[in-house]
Amino acid sequence: DTEVTQTPKHLVMGMTNKKSLKCEQHMGHRAMYWYKQKAKKPPELMFVYSYEKLSINESVPSRFSPECPNSSLLNLHLHALQPEDSALYLCASRPQLRGDYNEQFFGPGTRLTVL
Amino acid sequence: AQSVAQPEDQVNVAEGNPLTVKCTYSVSGNPYLFWYVQYPNRGLQFLLKYITGDNLVKGSYGFEAEFNKSQTSFHLKKPSALVSDSALYFCAAHSGAGSYQLTFGKGTKLSVIP
Numbered sequence: 246d247t248e249v250t251q252t253p254k255h256l257v258m259g260m261t262n263k264k265s266l267k268c269e270q271h272m273g274h275r276a277m278y279w280y281k282q283k284a285k286k287p288p289e290l291m292f293v294y295s296y297e298k299l300s301i302n303e304s305v306p307s308r309f310s311p312e313c314p315n316s317s318l319l320n321l322h323l324h325a326l327q328p329e330d331s332a333l334y335l336c337a338s339r340p341q342l343r344g345d346y347n348e349q350f351f352g353p354g355t356r357l358t359v360l
Numbered sequence: 361a362q363s364v365a366q367p368e369d370q371v372n373v374a375e376g377n378p379l380t381v382k383c384t385y386s387v388s389g390n391p392y393l394f395w396y397v398q399y400p401n402r403g404l405q406f407l408l409k410y411i412t413g414d415n416l417v418k419g420s421y422g423f424e425a426e427f428n429k430s431q432t433s434f435h436l437k438k439p440s441a442l443v444s445d446s447a448l449y450f451c452a453a454h455s456g457a458g459s460y461q462l463t464f465g466k467g468t469k470l471s472v473i474p
Contacts, residue, residue, distance in 0.1 A: 249403075276460075287450055287464035288404070301460065335403055342460050346392050346411045349462060351403040 249352035251336050257358045260326060266355045268319040268336030276342040277319045278349065279311060280335040288335055294319060295342035326359045333357075362387040364453050366465035373441045374473050381436040381468045383451030392454040393434040394462070395425055399447045407449075410434060421445070441472045 249270045258264050268277065275296050280288035293301035294313040308330075310322040319336055333356050337349040363386045373379045385391055392411050396404040408419025415427045425436045434451060451465040 251403075285448065285467065285469070287467055290461060293460060295460075333401070337404075346409075346454070348394055348406045348409055350406070351396075353403045354401070356401060 249336055249338055249350050251334075251352035251355050253355060254353070255356045255358075257360065258323065258326065259360050260328070262326075263322070263324045265323065266321040266334055266336075266357075268321075268352055269317055270338045270350070270352075271317055272338065272340075272350065273316075274338035274340050274350070275316060276339040277313065278337040278339070279319070279321055280337065281330075282333045282335055282354070284333075292321075293342065300342060323357075326357075328359050331357055331359045362453060362463050364451050364463050364465040366449075366451055366468045368468050369466075370469045370471065372471045372473060375443055376440050379438050379441040379445070379470065379472070381449050381451075381470060383434045383436065383465055384432050385434060385451075385453050386432065387453050387463075391432075391434075393425075393427065394452045394454075395419065395423070395434075395436050396450045396452060397447045398450065398467075404450065407436070441470075443472045443474055446470055446472045 252267045277294045279291040282288045290303050291305045292311045297313045308325050312320040333354045335354045336352040339349045340347050365384045394409045395407040398404050407423050408417050410417050410427045418424045423438050449468050452462045
């Protein structure tokens with residue numbers, strides 16, 4: 246299994262809602278990433294987990310809360326989002342955080358719309 | 361600080377013609393370079409990478425890229441473009457084994473005209 250899966254594919258939420266995005270991989274990768282991507286722009290790094298511990302937080306607002314319950318699963322909990330948070334949210338994984346030259350494997354993304 | 365530049369926002373090419381998507385980089389240490397492709401409303405798909413060795417790297421779907429250290433470039437090429445190659449292409453770089461972050465170029469939209 247060489248893919249990263251993300252659910253849901255699409256999500257529409259109001260500014261007072263709480264929702265979660267899910268990412269899963271079964272490649273044994275120990276580094277997992279969340280990115281935010283606006284239309285026709287490159288992905289922007291949000292969070293990086295290494296061995297299920299948060300390693301990098303790129304100054305993301307607290308309304309985004311990541312969680313890595315096990316080595317295969319990565320969640321992004323959303324609360325009180327703003328319309329400008331509407332974007333494609335991408336998950337990626339890599340064998341290790343540092344010290345290897347492997348590419349990141351990306352999931353198909355969740356298209357989030359905040360009303 | 362490292363950076364990746366893709367000087368063209370858009371590249372148009374006729375089907376069957378050769379295509380080139382340009383990328384230049386600025387990294388400290390040995391660069392590790394990647395090309396990804398993104399189709400509309402999809403994630404990024406890995407095409408190819410340069411780590412070390414042969415300057416000409418072959419990848420998926422008939423794409424190849426040439427690493428040029430003196431010009432700090434890593435241009436993506438394909439001998440004969442297909443309409444299905446139309447997509448958004450990103451060049452990206454790691455700055456070495458200690459680097460965790462992938463630095464992306466801004467992306468180049470490739471349109472292959474039938």
